[in-house]
């Protein structure tokens with residue numbers, strides 16, 4: 001089933017397809033299985049990082065940059081292409097169809113940029129945004145702390161104003177991609193005397209500063225993709241405070257709530273591919289004759305189809321100009337819980353082989369097979385970006401209109 005999004009979108013799709021055909025360097029699609037790496041690979045995959053070091057990738061990156069198709073959803077005045085959510089979805093789909101990567105600027109693109117666009121001054125926008133597009137500044141997110149995850153407003157990291165600088169001291173935890181970042185967006189408490197949401201500031205800091213130290217936290221898959229970080233009196237100019245002093249909660253809510261328009265419409269594609277890979281694994285191992293495995297595979301197939309229809313519904317809503325609401329939580333809950341179960345099915349298909357670590361130095365000296373990695377890494381999906389319990393709370397309160405959960409006042 002395809003969705004008719006009208007003649008303008010059909011024309012945009014045709015132009016995009018032609019542009020990709022004319023500009024994607026030969027060999028890029030074969031470099032790696034981008035479609036798989038980009039979405040379901042998620043946590044625990046090093047393949048994307050390896051592939052981005054290939055010269056064909058650099059050439060593609062330059063082509064996209066020239067055409068303003070890095071951060072294409074940003075307004076043109078900030079270096080983007082000003083694509084609306086439907087066009088972003090179509091652009092993503094066409095890249096996916098051509099099996100070439102969307103060059104992404106990670107948290108800079110999806111979280112910091114939109115927050116600076118909404119809350120930054122013109123001077124801040126002129127300074128920080130181009131550096132994200134060129135890839136000069138790579139951000140990591142300094143929100144969570146030991147003891148502060150779901151209850152983000154309880155954060156303890158201190159920010160003290162000293163003349164025209166802010167001095168930040170505290171500990172952050174679970175910082176994804178910290179080892180690759182040169183900047184961090186930090187939430188810190190700048191006024192401890194007021195209600196907890198009111199005294200927080202949102203600051204961009206230099207993560208290469210000698211007063212920053214971090215160490216990797218190893219996951220059960222063996223990879224170490226996130227870190228704990230120690231900020232020991234790191235100084236940043238007041239210019240780097242976004243949205244004004246003590247106004248960080250509002251900025252953080254923009255950051256957390258920013259909708260990456262259209263990603264729901266391509267989400268199922270990667271899960272679909274993964275499903276067929278698993279079906280093939282079952283066939284090779286002969287477990288496709290096992291009625292219980294067949295039943296569970298049929299269940300997985302139906303879940304991926306549900307994701308496909310949910311994606312079409314999200315796209316139809318965007319095309320009618322409706323902004324995504326609590327659907328984002330429904331989608332997040334759905335894919336993360338599905339993926340954990342898929343990992344369990346994969347382990348049952350692998351049988352006792354699933355218990356054996358392969359030879360070699362694959363994943364940071366703690367090798368895992370592809371399916372072991374899916375099984376282990378999928379556990380993280382229902383924790384990051386808000387746990388499943390938090391998503392259920394949001395669905396209950398904002399989609400179903402149920403009473404708010406009782407909260408203890410701090």
Ligand SMILES: Cc1cc2nc3c(=O)[nH]c(=O)nc-3n(C[C@H](O)[C@H](O)[C@H](O)COP(=O)(O)OP(=O)(O)OC[C@H]3O[C@@H](n4cnc5c(N)ncnc54)[C@H](O)[C@@H]3O)c2cc1C
Nearest residue numbers: 141142143144148149150174175176380383384385387389
């Ligand atoms: C792979 C991965 C990458 C991450 N990357 C980053 C990053 O880059 N930057 C960053 O700042 N953080 C990051 N995080 C941290 C993530 O945001 C937190 O782990 C998450 O918000 C949960 O917080 P917590 O771990 O402190 O658990 P807690 O908040 O302590 O929760 C513990 C348990 O209690 C439940 N719970 C908590 N509150 C409620 C409630 N009100 N109602 C019902 N149940 C509740 C939770 O669902 C959970 O099961 C990452 C986490 C993971 C796993």
